Amino acid sequence: MLTRHILSLITYLPAVAGLALLLFPRHAQSAIKTFALLLSIATFLVSLHLYFHFNPAYGGMQYEEANAWIDAGPIRHHLGIDGISLFLILLTTFITPLAILSSWHSVTDRVKPYMICLLFLETGMIGVFAALDLVLFYIFWEAMLIPMYFLIGVWGGERRVYAAVKFILYTMVGSLLMLVAILYLFHLNGATTFDFVQISNNLAAGTFRITYGEEFWLFMAFLLAFAIKVPLFPFHTWLPDAHVEAPTAGSVILAGVLLKMGTYGLLRFCLPLFPASAIAAAPYLSFLALIGIVYGALVAMVQPDLKKLVAYSSVSHMGLIVLGIFAFTQQSLQGSTLQMLNHGLSTGALFLLVGMIYERRHTRQISDFGGLAHRNPVLASLFLVVTLSSIGLPGLNGFVGEVLILAGTFLKSPSNAAIAASGMILGAVYMLWMYQRVFFGKVTNAANMEMKDIGVREKWLLAPILVLMLWIGVYSAPFLQRMDASLKLVQQRIHDAHAPAGGYRVELPRALPLDSWHRAVPAQHPAAVQTGHPNASVTGFKYDH
Amino acid sequence: MTIDYFAILPQIILVLAGMAVLLLDPFTAAGHKSRLGQIAVVASFLAAYVLSFQRIEAPRSIFGGMFLVDSFSWVFQWLFFVITGVSALVSLRFNEREGLNRGEYYALLLFACVGMSLMAASGDLIMTFLGIEIMSIATYILAGFRRSDARSNESSMKYFLLGSFATAFLLYGIALVYGSTGSTNYAAIRTIAAIQGTPQITMVAGLGLILVGFGFKVAVVPFHAWVPDVYEGAPTTVTAFMIVGPKAAGFAALIRILVQALPSLRADWTAILWVAAVLTMTLGNVVAILQTNIKRMLAYSGIAHTGYILVGIVAASGAGQRAVIFYLVVYSAMNLGALCIVLSLSRQGDRRVYLDDYAGLGKSQPFVAAALALFMLSLAGIPLTGGFIGKFYLFSAAIQRGYVGLAIIGVLNSAISVYYYFRLIVYMYMKEPFDSEGQQIPLTAHAVIAIAAAGVLWLGVFPGFILNLASHSILPLQ
Secondary structure, three states, X not given: OOOOOHHHHHHXXXXXXXXXXXXXXXXXXXXXXXXXXXXXXXXXXXXXXXXXXXXXXXXXXXXXXXXXXXXXXXXXXXXXXXXXXXXXXXXXXXXXHHHHHHOOOOOOOOHHHHHHXXXXXXXXXXXXXXXXXXXXXXXXXXXXXXXXXXXXXXXXXXXXXXXXXXXXXXXXXXXXXXXXXXXXXXXXXXXXXXXXXXXXXXXXXXXXXXXXXXXXXXXXXXXXXXXXXXXXXXXXXXXXXXXXHOOHHHHHHHHHHHHHHHHHHHHHHHHHHOHHHHHXXXXXXXXXXXXXXXXXXXXXXXXXXXXXXXXXXXXXXXXXXXXXXXXXXXXHHHHHHHHHHHHHHHHXXXXXXXXXXXXXXXXXXXXXXXXHHHHOHHHHHHHHHHHHHHHOOOOOHHHHHHHHHHHHHHHHOHHHHHHHHHHHHHHHHHHHHHHHHXXXXXXXXXXXXXXXXXXXXXXXXXXXXXXXXXXXXXXXXXXXXXXXXXXXXXXXXXXXXXXXXXXXXXXXXXXXXXXXXXXXXXXXXXXXHHHOOOOOOOOOOEEOO | OOOOOHHHHHHHHHHHHHHHHHHHHHHOOHHHOHHHHHHXXXXXXXXXXXXXXXXXXXXXXXXXXXXXXXXXXXXXXXXXHHHHHHHHHXXXXXXXXXXXXXXXXXXXXXXXXXXXXXXXXXXXXXXXXXXXXXXXXXXXXXXXXXXXXXXXXXXHHHHHHXXXXXXXXXXXXXXXXXXXXXXXXHHHHHHHHHHHOOOOHHHHHHHHHHHHHHHHHOOOOOOOOHHHHHHHHOOHHHHHHHHHHHHHHHHHHHHHHHHHHOHHHHHHHHHHHHHHHHHHHHHHHHHHOOOOEHHHHHHHHHHHHHHHHHHHHHOOXXXXXXXXXHHHHHHHHHHHHHHHHHHHXXXXXXXXXXXXXXXXXXXXXXXXXXXXHHHHHHHHOOOOOHHHHHHHHHHHHHHHOOOHHHHHHHHHHHHHHHHHHHHHHHHHHHOOXXXXXXXXXXXXXXXXXXXXXXXXXXXXXXXXXXXXXXXXXOHHHO
């Protein structure tokens, strides 16, 4: 019984906990905090069930549950996960307790509504990743904005109101057009269902046809919503403001999970539902992603503010994920999916660390620091590990994802891979330079002499993230295995779609190779040899010209 | 011919109660006028209660086709009775505070309610006109009920002058339709127009004038100019009543006329209303951004919502009408709730109705602020509130009929509206209060706010019940 409704349980447990918090007296702060933390940890523990009982061989939806909801038919409460959403849900349930723990001392004002917002936010995020009905997805997608809006606007920094309003307006405009697209798709499909799985299957089987023009506009409407969320250049301007003004927990969740909703949406909806348009748009989107990678890195380099630096680094890293998605190769899709997880961990950890520094010194200006390593050796070494993870040092998680994306993109377009790789080098430059200015050298600012090193709570906060970083860096097979089958289905949809003249010509071999990541770049692919196509030595699509 | 008194029992109750209030008024001491209000509250809810015993199996008409007894009028009448009851309920304390506690206030509310219910149930242009007049005359007076306040007088005068103008247009339109078809009965007009084939020019002109008249009543741009001034100047309880009641009644009568009497002119009225919907949504939302007075902001937001509702009428389908009915229910709940908060927080003579006065409300009045935030979210159409489901079905109906452009304009307008609805939330939660003048909110207002908030949430999460009711209620139109 419980295992049949486990997704509902995971999704709604935080919200129920949030409602239960309403009953707590306003001043019982520590009870409120403890309760929120325990319930979010409980949610995480329950969600581990998904990981251990997940069937990696099956690419479709698992743990599905569907109930009639509105209108007895078209809109259903339909939840389910596959290899793409599994880790994003785990990431959400993993990050939320850390976010709660991170605000243990830093949030003293209106603790109860704060915790309620965090818990509601968690439900919204899990719901986005688990929803398989387009309307249900949209409801979670939009409803989740509200607690985030309050987190930024009420508990944020000085320009919090500006940042909160910008955040909500940007994301709202994009998603409202997606609503029109959802409704259009519904009526196009004979007004029978909003169910993603059914629509997707019907499209794949050809029982439900849409013209290329319709597909293009639907794709664009979905794309806009997701591109703003990612954020893809040039829709990124809300992100630095939101990140900088949000409280630490808000930044952690924003960077750790919220941005992933954009790339998740691309993988889940844009590619399988509108493959022909995705193929046609891929060169342009790759171009925007590349701009984002390089531009984000360059802008990050000149930021005087630590939080802003991390925020712009997100623009760069998320660009890489989008690049991988629109390369459509198996390695790049795997890399992007894994990199979503990696970015959540490393950027989340960076924001936690910046938050810790800020709590001590009440400044985030890089120029205010210098030589912190002398007084705070533990903080410095932890910060170093996270920094290295973020720039993709081999042995840590970031490396695996980046290499897969670069290898996969290389198969498709070596020049794109080369530009992206240079973006990675820039990433190393600004991160290490920042690290040098903050931690090395002499202590120039007397105020830094008094700074306390990291405490027990903070160690516990970072330890789980560091363990995961190392784990994914050394042995990523359990993660990649679980993603594989689902990503292959996505790739199959792309492969089956025939773009109109002028777009890509599809030349993928029917049977897709099943490489694990360390065999990412085979010299000559066996399947390709069988097809005997001269250009098929690399897996992927070719430009027509 | 036997008269079906049971079918009009709710109206009889309301009229008798109204007359009783007037008769008892001179015999009630000045300090006890609230008792008259209590009569109005009881009468309204009694009417709703009696109405729920009416079994509507098949639509039928009584009084020679003047009064239609069907599920469509049932839903609207029920809505009007509840709106009136709630308005009277929240007026009790408000009027005491403002020194407006006089018997005729409650009698006028009840008479307006009778007019509204006749509009929804009418099957004849003459009856519709009578209903509009009964409702309008009562609301003209109610708008000016604060006799000593110049703004209230201006409000009443403006409403009356422009309203009479609009009524004249409407009457002229009715005359033209009557001249073209020889009947004022909806069913007869429909049949005759169908036989006549190509619509005569007088019919089209009549339709145009009728739309002008109704455009005024439901605040369609460009006939909206009275709305902000009247809503701002009227006592807030009257504003609350007017923003939901007469508007819903106007839409009920409009739908009946367009769908039951003039389906032959559908191409004409969908084209006209398409333009009107776009103008109304856009103007309402854009101008609402500039408002700092909450009552004015809600007035412009009400105009914008008229535009959204018109989208459902333009769709000219069962799905569209169903969406309109659902939306009107949600609209009533969220606006009544929001205005109930505004009137509870305001001071005598309409002080403290500005955005600045709401700064820091989240701290000083957590419950009320949360409820107001919920109403704003619902007005903006955020999921998990009734406002979202309402807009969802309105735009869905438009897209179903191929009005994708209209739906896109609609959602972009929703995005604009997010700005000013959320600004109130910004004030309540993200700014510090600059005076800590507390205000005791009466228990009745608390109850109304709580019920409205619960209703908005309920309609957002489990809208099935009202959706089914709405589906049922549009059957007689088809």
